[in-house]
Amino acid sequence: MTIQFNDETFRDDYSFHNSDWAIKRFPFPFHEDSYMYAVNMEQHRGGPEGSVYEKRFDVDEHYISEMRDRAMVLADDPLRCQSLPHMTLAGWDLLELIMVSKSEDYPDLFELHRDGDTWRWINKPLGIDDTFTFLDETTLPYGPMEYITRQTQGDFCVLDQRDGNLWMDAGTVTTQADWSLDFDIGMNFFEWHAPVPLAHEKGIFERALKFLLNIQQGAPARRLNWTMTVNPLLDTSPENYHKWGVQKTTLTPENIGAKQHLRVELQTFFRLPRSNGLVFPIRCYLCSFQDLMTMPKWGRRLHRVVRDLPVELATYKGFIDNRPMMLDYLSQFDDGLPTSPGIFPDFDTEPALQK
Amino acid sequence: MSAAPQKAKPGAEKIAVNVTAVVPLNDLVTRFEFQRSDGDLFPPFSGGAHTVVTMDDNGRHRLNPYSLMSDPADLTTYAISVRRDDEGRGGSLFMHRNVSVGDRMTITYPVNLFSLDLRARKHVFLAGGIGITPFMAMIAQLEHSNGNWELHYACRTPALGTYVDELRYKYPNKVHIYYDDQNQAIRLEDLLDGQPLGTNIYVCGPKGMIDWVHATASAAGWPDANVHSEEFLAPQPGEPFEVRLCKSDKTITVGEHESLLEAIERAGVEAPFLCRGGSCGQCETNVVSHDGTFVHRDHWLTEDQHASGEKIMPCVSRFAGKSLELDR
CATH class of the missing domain: 2.40.30.10 (Translation factors)
Structure with a gap:
């Protein structure tokens, strides 16, 4: 299908909105009526037609507006995009991976023409038509990682692999859930995960690292993560906490359905062949509570998950103060009926709300 | 999902x-x-x-x-x-x-499992015999990006000097050859002594050579992270032994000339693997119970893990004794 791109904002007047198509394909992250950390990895090779899992790099109706927002963030704060000197080859790996994937997965939107090292890249939605020499960064307007991530939704952590660990040595991070690339740059896997509660004690990170170190070429993986965001903000960074943190106090019972958003990250992992690095794209999807409630199954389940979440997690995810108000709102959509297993909304088979 | x-x-x-x-x-x-x-x-x-x-x-x-x-x-x-x-x-x-x-x-x-450290300002390759092969690709890769490298390559005889002529012809100033039958040896201590800060060394060859390079570099004060090695172990033959696979509810016999991993696969039981040479860790298997002695040969498990009797790497390691039960 041809995507109708929205003209919208993720700041100031917050004109961001999801179409019915976008709500239906929203990656709801809870496969059952409760939530706890797990190493919930699976292979990233396609998924149901039209779902966000189908393509290697999902492109949706927010593409053009998200790229406009990224350009604004980078103009204000160039340190959101950094690449240590040894990571340039990994940047080319990423450029190659994205250009090949998008031109194969969306031939109507993106074209890649390769003649030896001379590459021509056409990005129709963004109006780009560039010819450059592969592996020669003087022929691009930015470094290879910055060039391609200015044209691809989601944050990108480009990790070096050495000494049995992964190192956050490059990335473009403008749509993050309250963490900072500038703070984490050069850290290893355990260092950058240090702030996460409960998971260390459960040995989650040792197992996750082992899994990631063994991700091989041709066999990418994925998982979902989630948090809560008031207003459809992409840039919830520590650098700008003074701007967005205070917005969490603006929720009222009247506006919570429209203002409170479930923020879901589709995290994928690809081995980078020329550098032997690993890229970790973190794609952010936002959906307002009132839009989520149009799917009866998600209404029932979200209420139960938020209600039963351990205090530590609700605190870490930043919504402990607003949880009572959320529950007042969400309980209206929970009639106590059982829910079907799995994350998909099952709109046609799940019963309508019985109250 | x-x-x-x-x-x-x-x-x-x-x-x-x-x-x-x-x-x-x-x-x-x-x-x-x-x-x-x-x-x-x-x-x-x-x-x-x-x-x-x-x-x-x-x-x-x-x-x-x-x-x-x-x-x-x-x-x-x-x-x-x-x-x-x-x-x-x-x-x-x-x-x-x-x-x-x-x-x-x-x-x-x-x-x-043996990649270049792309932070290195200089790469020094130490090859013994057929251990030259990974360096052929590394050298080609570095030549494309004007990388700084040198090769020290020990062979038994000129007649067995695989790729010596090609390497000497292409890179006369970077390639150093040592023939055992001419009593030539890599002077490793001197070589390590002269390297600039930020040098990484890589060794691929027989086990004795790898151990020698690690020990010599360590004694000279080199950080472990700057010394890289790869040794693929081939599974060694040994006395046949019997294994109980608990999860699959099967009892198998590992033959003299097959590895434990191969015997598991032969029984139709899916077992993860990547390198089949004791390095990658993918085939790590939990031991449920044992009465006998493990013959651990891998580079993956720690000495403590070897001593614990709780894990085995079936690609290269064996067992001798009365009974062995695995969580597979």
């Missing part, structure tokens, strides 16, 4: 290939070149990567890892060089005797 963590798959993704060249290099070593059967290009790879070659030896599947030694920039052809091991379990003999141009084989996607 499912919730359960996924079981590791056995092996990397596979590629069907045709053998396009078989080039004897000397009495012991032959190069095999492959192109994809579907006519596509191979995936790019990084210097130091290996592929696992599946050999169909009269119905018996042999899976051996070999370093990719072709230029990583050439995506039309992958090449490996195989040293014939007359005392081994037969994989290299099969390659030498049975594989010819036009044959169809299956290899895996590249897996790299």
Whole structure:
């Protein structure tokens, strides 16, 4: 299908909105009526037609507006995009991976023409038509990682692999859930995960690292993560906490359905062949509570998950103060009926709300 | 998305290939070149990567890892060089005797357990014998990016100096050859002494050489993180032994000339693996109970883990004794 791109904002007047198509394909992250950390990895090779899992790099109706927002963030704060000197080859790996994937997965939107090292890249939605020499960064307007991530939704952590660990040595991070690339740059896997509660004690990170170190070429993986965001903000960074943190106090019972958003990250992992690095794209999807409630199954389940979440997690995810108000709102959509297993909304088979 | 963590798959993704060249290099070593059967290009790879070659030896599947030694920039052809091991379990003999141009084989996607540290300001390669193969690809990769490297390569005799002529011709100032039969030896202490800050050293060769390089570098104050090595172990023959596979509810016997991993696979039980040489950790298996002695040969488990009797790497390690039960 041809995507109708929205003209919208993720700041100031917050004109961001999801179409019915976008709500239906929203990656709801809870496969059952409760939530706890797990190493919930699976292979990233396609998924149901039209779902966000189908393509290697999902492109949706927010593409053009998200790229406009990224350009604004980078103009204000160039340190959101950094690449240590040894990571340039990994940047080319990423450029190659994205250009090949998008031109194969969306031939109507993106074209890649390769003649030896001379590459021509056409990005129709963004109006780009560039010819450059592969592996020669003087022929691009930015470094290879910055060039391609200015044209691809989601944050990108480009990790070096050495000494049995992964190192956050490059990335473009403008749509993050309250963490900072500038703070984490050069850290290893355990260092950058240090702030996460409960998971260390459960040995989650040792197992996750082992899994990631063994991700091989041709066999990418994925998982979902989630948090809560008031207003459809992409840039919830520590650098700008003074701007967005205070917005969490603006929720009222009247506006919570429209203002409170479930923020879901589709995290994928690809081995980078020329550098032997690993890229970790973190794609952010936002959906307002009132839009989520149009799917009866998600209404029932979200209420139960938020209600039963351990205090530590609700605190870490930043919504402990607003949880009572959320529950007042969400309980209206929970009639106590059982829910079907799995994350998909099952709109046609799940019963309508019985109250 | 499912919730359960996924079981590791056995092996990397596979590629069907045709053998396009078989080039004897000397009495012991032959190069095999492959192109994809579907006519596509191979995936790019990084210097130091290996592929696992599946050999169909009269119905018996042999899976051996070999370093990719072709230029990583050439995506039309992958090449490996195989040293014939007359005392081994037969994989290299099969390659030498049975594989010819036009044959169809299956290899895996590249897996790299011996990659360049791209932060290094200089790369010093130490090769012994057939250990030259990963460095052939690393050198080609570094030459494309004007990398700073030098090679010190010990061979038994000039006649067995695999790729010596090619390397000397292409890189006369970077390649240093040492022949055992002429009593030439790498003067490692002097070599380490003269290196600039930010140098990384890489060694690939026999176990004795690897241990010698690690010990000498460590004694000279080199950080462990700057010293890299790769030694693929071939499984060694041993007395047959019996194993109970608890999860699959099967009892198997590991033959004299097969590995525990091969015996598990032969019984139709799926077991994860990547390198089949004791390095990658993928086949790590929990021991449920045992009465006997483990013959641990891997580089993956720690000494404490070896001593604990709780884990075994079935690709290279064996067991001798009354009974062994595995969580597989």
